[in-house]
Amino acid sequence: MNDYQYDNQTVKGFIVSSIFWGVVGIVIGLWISVQMWMPSLNIPPYFTFGRLRVVHTNGLAFGLGIGAIFGITYYILMRLCKRPLLFPKLARFHLYLFNAAIALAALSLFLGMNQSLEYAELEWPLDIGVVILWVIFAVNVFGTIIKRREEQMYISLWYIIATVVAVAVLYIVNNLSIPASLTKSYHLFAGVNSANVEWWYGHNIVGFIFTTPILAMFYYFLPKSTGLPIFSHRLSIIAFWSLVFAYLWTGAHHLVYTPLPDWIQTLGIAFTIFLIAPSWGSVVNGYYTVGSDWSKMQSNYLTKFFILGITFYGLQTVQGPTQGLRVVSQLIHYTDWVPGHVHMGTMGWVTMTACAAMYYIIPKIYNTRIYSVRVANVHFWLVLVGQLIFSFTMWVTGIMQGALWKATNAEGNLQYTFMDVLAKNYPYWQMRTVGGLIFTVGMLFFIYNIFMTMRQGYIAQSDIKPVVAGMKA
Amino acid sequence: MAGDLYKKPILFAIVAAGVILVGTAVTMFIPMLTEEMHPKLANLKPYTALQLAGKDIYQREGCNNCHTQTVRPLKTEVMRYGEYSKAGEFAYDRPFLWGSKRTGPDLARIGGKYPDKWHEVHFDNPQAIFAQSNMPAYGWLRDSKLDPNESASRMKANDFPYTADELARLKDKTELDALIAYMQVIGIAVKKTPEPASSGITDIPNPLAAKPEAIKQGLLLYKEICAACHGDNGEGGIGPSLSDRKFLGRTADGSDGEYFTVIQNGTQAGMPPYASNLDKNKMWSLVSYIRSIQGNK
Numbered sequence: 001m002n003d004y005q006y007d008n009q010t011v012k013g014f015i016v017s018s019i020f021w022g023v024v025g026i027v028i029g030l031w032i033s034v035q036m037w038m039p040s041l042n043i044p045p046y047f048t049f050g051r052l053r054v055v056h057t058n059g060l061a062f063g064l065g066i067g068a069i070f071g072i073t074y075y076i077l078m079r080l081c082k083r084p085l086l087f088p089k090l091a092r093f094h095l096y097l098f099n100a101a102i103a104l105a106a107l108s109l110f111l112g113m114n115q116s117l118e119y120a121e122l123e124w125p126l127d128i129g130v131v132i133l134w135v136i137f138a139v140n141v142f143g144t145i146i147k148r149r150e151e152q153m154y155i156s157l158w159y160i161i162a163t164v165v166a167v168a169v170l171y172i173v174n175n176l177s178i179p180a181s182l183t184k185s186y187h188l189f190a191g192v193n194s195a196n197v198e199w200w201y202g203h204n205i206v207g208f209i210f211t212t213p214i215l216a217m218f219y220y221f222l223p224k225s226t227g228l229p230i231f232s233h234r235l236s237i238i239a240f241w242s243l244v245f246a247y248l249w250t251g252a253h254h255l256v257y258t259p260l261p262d263w264i265q266t267l268g269i270a271f272t273i274f275l276i277a278p279s280w281g282s283v284v285n286g287y288y289t290v291g292s293d294w295s296k297m298q299s300n301y302l303t304k305f306f307i308l309g310i311t312f313y314g315l316q317t318v319q320g321p322t323q324g325l326r327v328v329s330q331l332i333h334y335t336d337w338v339p340g341h342v343h344m345g346t347m348g349w350v351t352m353t354a355c356a357a358m359y360y361i362i363p364k365i366y367n368t369r370i371y372s373v374r375v376a377n378v379h380f381w382l383v384l385v386g387q388l389i390f391s392f393t394m395w396v397t398g399i400m401q402g403a404l405w406k407a408t409n410a411e412g413n414l415q416y417t418f419m420d421v422l423a424k425n426y427p428y429w430q431m432r433t434v435g436g437l438i439f440t441v442g443m444l445f446f447i448y449n450i451f452m453t454m455r456q457g458y459i460a461q462s463d464i465k466p467v468v469a470g471m472k473a
Numbered sequence: 474m475a476g477d478l479y480k481k482p483i484l485f486a487i488v489a490a491g492v493i494l495v496g497t498a499v500t501m502f503i504p505m506l507t508e509e510m511h512p513k514l515a516n517l518k519p520y521t522a523l524q525l526a527g528k529d530i531y532q533r534e535g536c537n538n539c540h541t542q543t544v545r546p547l548k549t550e551v552m553r554y555g556e557y558s559k560a561g562e563f564a565y566d567r568p569f570l571w572g573s574k575r576t577g578p579d580l581a582r583i584g585g586k587y588p589d590k591w592h593e594v595h596f597d598n599p600q601a602i603f604a605q606s607n608m609p610a611y612g613w614l615r616d617s618k619l620d621p622n623e624s625a626s627r628m629k630a631n632d633f634p635y636t637a638d639e640l641a642r643l644k645d646k647t648e649l650d651a652l653i654a655y656m657q658v659i660g661i662a663v664k665k666t667p668e669p670a671s672s673g674i675t676d677i678p679n680p681l682a683a684k685p686e687a688i689k690q691g692l693l694l695y696k697e698i699c700a701a702c703h704g705d706n707g708e709g710g711i712g713p714s715l716s717d718r719k720f721l722g723r724t725a726d727g728s729d730g731e732y733f734t735v736i737q738n739g740t741q742a743g744m745p746p747y748a749s750n751l752d753k754n755k756m757w758s759l760v761s762y763i764r765s766i767q768g769n770k
């Protein structure tokens with residue numbers, strides 16, 4: 001059909017790498033979830049909770065998350081620009097460098113090289129590597145868009161451009177540091193100022209890694225897999241600009257009641273509440289798109305992944321702004337409620353949407369169909385149940401912790417010691433591990449399905465042609 | 474015009490960058506240029522080489538994944554942890570270590586709360602002190618010595634003053650010594666709020682004296698909270714023996730009220746205050762229990 005070849009190998013490479021790092025991250029997630037109720041599972045020096053937790057978060061945000069984002073963005077980019085990547089060799093190098101960087105990152109975190117900035121834990125030499133990775137990505141994204149063969153830039157491209165720009169600014173600023181040696185540095189910013197910079201970064205890295213690129217996938221794959229056009233273009237425009245504007249004001253909702261100046265907190269909270277609107281712009285757009293023909297939920301197995309994904313995004317973006325309010329923050333801040341929030345977003349929205357995109361892409365690349373819709377459905381229900389158990393147990397125990405920490409008795413003394421409250425968490429933490437296990441089994445079904453699809457496609461292709469299409473690219 | 478924006482990627486990127494930078498400037502860049510973001514308490518001191526080494530270990534081990542270091546100005550939180558955190562306490566922290574999750578208690582006022590010996594026992598095996606703790610053990614930090622050269626470059630990077638002598642002495646210190654030194658300096662730039670004078674009861678008799686129920690409750694509390702320092706049967710350990718008839722260094726025994734006050738308010742030399750954790754009944758029942766073990770002698 002086309003007079004050009006898409007660089008499917010690089011896309012596939014990123015997807016496989018992303019899945020690989022996802023497995024590593026999830027296994028470590030299970031491990032730390034058990035450490036929380038069985039401290040004997042800490043194996044010093046490399047495998048104690050304090051070190052493993054950052055391998056978990058980095059492995060999944062950067063290994064699974066960014067790996068999927070690179071691969072799927074390249075896929076979308078070529079289709080929306082109707083041309084191959086401008087620099088296919090560079091993209092291939094990007095893939096190798098990405099895997100090398102994540103492997104080194106994991107190693108350095110096991111070794112305890114840690115800047116102690118949440119989601120910016122990597123030490124400065126690796127930060128430079130990350131910046132190089134990002135520049136390569138940006139060169140290919142902009143180059144390909146500039147040389148595109150389609151006049152209009154579709155919604156997904158807006159979100160991709162915003163992601164490329166925002167992450168660059170965020171990452172570079174927050175990682176400015178004073179090196180003491182190759183493996184140790186100190187934040188350029190100190191004290192309260194350091195906190196303000198970090199959470200400006202922290203909130204927005206969640207926004208521009210776990211939100212905007214995932215929305216780019218959502219806006220591309222939902223219409224593709226259902227055959228239904230996006231409900232409102234105008235709504236997309238408004239939602240896009242107000243989202244990227246408002247996000248950057250809100251970091252201080254992570255610092256409610258800390259010594260950060262009050263006015264920054266209040267301003268942050270105000271914008272946090274406003275953020276519901278642009279977030280729900282996309283939710284509404286998604287719902288109304290499928291709303292024109294709900295039978296797609298039955299006839300196309302991917303529709304439910306996207307609709308559930310956007311539903312969790314919707315819940316997440318109501319829960320998030322609520323958490324920012326002072327009255328709510330004072331109860332749930334520092335408790336297990338927050339991991340409940342986090343995993344609804346990461347498991348229910350990010351992983352759900354990225355997996356659905358991969359289900360769409362892999363058969364396309366291999367010129368085949370998905371190996372088994374049944375297996376995909378089992379995967380869907382298992383990850384859904386696993387995630388709900390995870391989030392609900394954490395919300396319950398989070399509220400309990402918050403309430404018991406504040407409880408006073410008739411004399412006005414604290415009713416519970418810290419240990420009294422800690423001991424009450426154990427059953428919930430154990431249940432969380434069960435939820436995590438169910439989620440993991442669901443993911444294994446996903447991986448099996450993807451693997452079998454690749455195999456089936458590979459066999460079919462080698463039947464037709466002596467040389468497998470695309471392998472030379 | 475506006476429609477063109479969606480056809481011109483570079484223009485689009487520039488506009489997007491501009492939109493992103495508004496909030497960034499107002500909430501982050503501009504405040505950074507003001508005094509407000511660089512407060513420093515008058516009596517806040519830079520870290521010594523030993524303390525900084527301890528802080529680096531705190532970061533390396535990811536203690537901040539379980540511990541916060543900021544007390545919010547909320548009534549019960551101040552009761553639990555002590556005076557709320559002030560902006561000027563953190564001027565030497567690069568980065569700040571406030572944390573975002575309290576799997577363990579806040580450490581903003583840990584400095585001086587316990588004697589060094591307590592920390593050693595606790596880091597060796599947290600479960601020995603609190604059976605249900607999920608904190609990992611860190612006794613293995615004792616196996617590594619500090620490196621003065623490394624410390625020198627770290628002190629320089631922070632621009633902290635140090636002496637050659639100070640660095641030389643690091644050679645004999647272990648990582649555990651450093652971590653404990655760091656624990657003891659956290660939050661001490663803010664004075665502890667003095668206990669209200671009226672809270673010291675010295676001449677009131679114990680309303681629960683010799684009541685079997687109270688002694689039983691006291692025993693349970695003692696095992697849970699006090700035994701780690703005063704020994705399983707009050708024979709002493711990190712803290713002094715409670716089964717003898719001495720009291721806070723003097724040979725004459727204290728009154729019931731004096732015992733009560735020590736438990737309530739703690740002392741400067743390592744006895745933690747329990748006023749905000751235990752109600753009066755519990756504290757009196759502890760006094761009853763202590764008297765019961767003294768009686769055995």
Ligand code: HEM
Nearest residue numbers: 026029030032033057060338339342346347436439440574
């Ligand atoms: C089997 C599945 C998983 C399990 C058992 C698991 C477990 C955990 C545990 C125990 C924590 C620490 C919570 C605490 O300190 O109280 C955590 C934190 C975190 N996890 Fe997971 N996780 C899983 C999947 C994921 C996935 C798929 C992602 C991302 C794509 C993710 C991202 C994160 C993040 C960002 C945090 C940090 C939360 C915070 O700072 O509040 N996790 N996880």
Ligand code: HEM
Nearest residue numbers: 206210253275316317320321323324333338342345346573
């Ligand atoms: C309108 C959108 C959102 C708002 C206003 C929001 C708000 C918040 C707030 C206030 C917290 C801090 C809770 C606390 O510590 O007390 C938080 C934590 C967090 N949120 Fe959201 N949230 C939103 C959407 C999302 C989405 C879509 C994700 C995707 C996964 C997400 C991931 C996280 C993570 C990872 C944290 C933990 C940060 C940490 O390490 O402490 N949030 N969010």
